[in-house]
Amino acid sequence: MFETLSGRLDGALGRLRRKSRLTQRDVDEALAEIRVALLEADVAVRVVDTILARVEEAAVGAMASASLTPGQQVVKAVHDELLRVLGGEPFRLRYASTPPTVILLAGLQGVGKTTAAAKLALAQLREGRSPLLVAADLQRPGAIEQLRILGERAGVAVVSDGDDPVTVARHGVAEARRLGRDVVIVDTAGRLAIDEALMREVQMVSEAIDPHYRFLVVDAMVGQESVRVAQAFDERLSISAVILTKLDGDARGGAALSVREVVGKPIAFASVGEKLEDFEPFYPDRMASRILGMGDVLSLIERAESTMDHEVAQRGVDRLRQGRFDLNDLLEQMRQVRRLGPLKGVLAMLPGVPKELRNQDIDDAELTRIEAMISSMTREERSNPTMIDASRRARIARGSGTQPAQVAALLKQFRDVHKVLRQAGVGAPSATKRRKPPRRKRK
Structure with a gap:
């Protein structure tokens, strides 16, 4: 993900890095390229305008600066603005003082919501928690069985008892209390598009179980459409945060750069692969560095560990x-x-x-x-x-x-x-130095 955006920004900022002094023409050309890069990444126009305004302000300051590296100042401004747009501080999941912590997942059909539920459950399990999955998606054929299979692979139990989503969700939370589980993840139904029936159903489930967190699952490949979806769900549910899926795909990045700025909700987690283990907290500073080609060593180390x-x-x-x-x-x-x-x-x-x-x-x-x-x-x-x-x-x-x-x-x-x-001497036996025979003393 972000490959096209990263390449475009690298080209625009790379030229600035090599400049010992900046001219207005340099700044205008760089801002124009950054605008094209962000729009091609399907970032919302209002977000693009905000980013460019702040970067231009930093660039004008760099032009007047006596620093020998004004280009680096502009690069830092772009990095800081990306960090701000992506959310600044990472999202922290706080657990209820009286278990279980109830998490509701909502979203459209096909965004990977059911898989995200299992991935989140596995992540909680690895953090020493005792999660329970609740399959409250009764609309899609095979959704309950899919979650059962994924739950079995993750080592997390799945419950789905009841004839309607509200009953299933209530029973799931009650079952978690009975079993002593400290985290409950409720998977709800989705639709191919937003409609009143979908919103009413997920709202009723939310009101019935009063979750501590309402996570909206968004497909990172959708782009600006994800912003409209997030706004619609937020109006009805007051979502807590966003989970981005398919972040490893050929996505342009508009969702990640737009949702936080437009909707005002942080990105909590990101799905970065097809395996259940490919799920991690979303770190805005690391993502900003990756977009600008600066790497993300900390995430690599954590993944290796x-x-x-x-x-x-x-x-x-x-x-x-x-x-x-x-x-x-x-x-x-x-x-x-x-x-x-x-x-x-x-x-x-x-x-x-x-x-x-x-x-x-x-x-x-x-x-x-x-x-x-x-x-x-x-x-x-x-x-x-x-x-x-x-x-x-x-x-x-x-x-x-x-x-x-x-x-x-x-x-x-x-x-x-x-x-x-x-x-190179790797694996070769070390050579022992031959000792010289002692010199005889002259009489």
Whole structure:
């Protein structure tokens, strides 16, 4: 997400960074490019005007400044304005003093609301909470079964007892109290478009259970339409915050940059992938940095800490240092890295990565092919790749659905890496210095 916006802003601000002094023409050209970038990202016009007005004010100040880096001042102004528009401080979920904390999810059909409910439940479970899911969407065929399947994968129980949404929601909250659950997440029905029946139903459910939080689930790929949806739901429900879904998709970013400014509600969480684990708190400062190509190391570290096995990672480092790193270790470490998500998303979180590399269409399927080839080898072959001859390469290729030439290329790359590491002294036995014999004293 934000790739087009990020690229456009990088081009406009990159030229300013290189300027030792700014002219009015420089500022006008940069503001025009920033306007086009924001409008192409489907940001609401009123939000674009607000951002540009404040950035222009900062740029005029930078022109009069004696600083040698006025371009950096404008970049900082853009960063600060993006941070303000995205909400400034991150949303904090506060739990009820008397459990359970009741959370109601609302939104249109097809935005990923049911999946978001399961993801939120898993996130709460991992924080040491004891959540319960309530399937109150009785309109869509299969919605209850979908939530049951997702709940089973997340390890969270799902209840849906009653003939109407209000009864189901009330029973779910009562069941949570009986079972001693401290968080209840109620999934409500959606429609393909806003209508009075939808609004009346979700309003009745909300009034019946009086939730502590009313989260509106919004598809990040919708753009400005999400602002109209948020305004309509807020008028009837007084929503607490927004959950953005499909933030990993080819979204232009208008929803994230418009909802907070127009509706005045913070973005609480973001769905950043298809897996249940791909769900995280929304940090405005980190998102602003990512939009401007500054990376997001903190989120990458947190993702690594929550998904990677530290013992496995350390074992790989130790074997590399000892010069014993083989294809068994490579397979193990590749599986660790893939837990972080798509490589393109990982690169976007790293600061200093060139725009050309960030914008590359990186094919994660190549990792899948490498994993398939290594998995088709015997453990002995992985430990000693030099024993793999032509017949073995043919067998490995058949087992992995690849070509013998691809297997040969993989083995060559692995040998080349080992050669470079040996030349660099990694894994090579330390050379002991020979002691010089003591000099005899002259008589």
